[in-house]
Amino acid sequence: MFIEPRVGNGRGLPRRGWIEVIVGSMFSGKTEELIRRLNRAKIARQHVEIFKPGLDTRYHAEDVVSHNANSIRSTPVTFPNEMLLPASSCDVVGIDEAQFFDDSLVDVCNQLADHGVRVIVAGLDMDYLGKPFGPMPALLAVAEYVTKVHAVCVRCGDIASYSFRKIASAEQVLLGETDSYEARCRHCFLEGQHGKSEAQAAAAAVAHLKH
Ligand SMILES: [Zn+2]
Numbered sequence: 619m620f621i622e623p624r625v626g627n628g629r630g631l632p633r634r635g636w637i638e639v640i641v642g643s644m645f646s647g648k649t650e651e652l653i654r655r656l657n658r659a660k661i662a663r664q665h666v667e668i669f670k671p672g673l674d675t676r677y678h679a680e681d682v683v684s685h686n687a688n689s690i691r692s693t694p695v696t697f698p699n700e701m702l703l704p705a706s707s708c709d710v711v712g713i714d715e716a717q718f719f720d721d722s723l724v725d726v727c728n729q730l731a732d733h734g735v736r737v738i739v740a741g742l743d744m745d746y747l748g749k750p751f752g753p754m755p756a757l758l759a760v761a762e763y764v765t766k767v768h769a770v771c772v773r774c775g776d777i778a779s780y781s782f783r784k785i786a787s788a789e790q791v792l793l794g795e796t797d798s799y800e801a802r803c804r805h806c807f808l809e810g811q812h813g814k815s816e817a818q819a820a821a822a823a824v825a826h827l828k829h
Contacts, residue, residue, distance in 0.1 A: 620651070620765050633709070633734030637727050639757050641743035642767035644781040645801045649714055651767060652740040656712045659736075664709035668692035669701050671718040698726040705730055716741035717751040724756045746783035746799070748807065769801030780807035786814070 620638070638655070640648050660666050672694040692712075695701055698719050705711045711730055716723060716739045727737045743758070743766070745751045758764055771778040778801035785798045802810060 635731035637761040639761040640740040645769040668712040698723040771803040773806040776803040
């Protein structure tokens with residue numbers, strides 16, 4: 619569990635900001651960890667705001683909702699710079715599903731932290747192909763604190779860090795489709811990917827024979 623080295627700045631001292639990043643695959647508990655940190659700040663009467671990309675409308679337009687239904691109200695934004703004004707007066711800013719934002723998110727997080735805001739960012743580190751996702755790699759580089767959380771592989775029970783897509787689609791963003799994914803370890807992820815390409819080759823061969 620992540621224990622903050624410092625959470626306040628002492629009474630009367632200038633605020634000091636920093637960036638925390640929480641990454642992992644689907645079903646790894648990223649959002650739960652984000653909510654845990656934000657709730658504790660709220661209990662301490664710190665001013666907390668939460669943002670998420672406008673396109674993530676899986677459950678509620680206005681809530682960061684984790685899969686265990688602990689939720690905190692949040693504001694959907696389309697572009698990262700929309701956060702600057704409302705976030706500038708906050709002690710703590712949470713950003714969920716950060717992988718869906720563009721690269722300007724890195725600058726926005728840096729600006730907020732430079733101005734004394736504690737910024738906590740949660741997102742998928744890899745897409746369904748196992749490739750780094752959107753602005754996440756750059757955020758990991760500039761963050762003071764990085765937490766990688768893991769799921770459990772549904773096939774073998776090992777530690778899982780991949781989000782395996784069970785259906786055929788080449789889109790990077792598939793929203794509201796958690797049923798279409800499962801958490802897998804490296805070994806089972808690779809096996810699944812090989813199985814998919816073999817199935818595709820077989821389907822192509824069948825289509826070729828029909829013509
Ligand atoms: Zn496995």
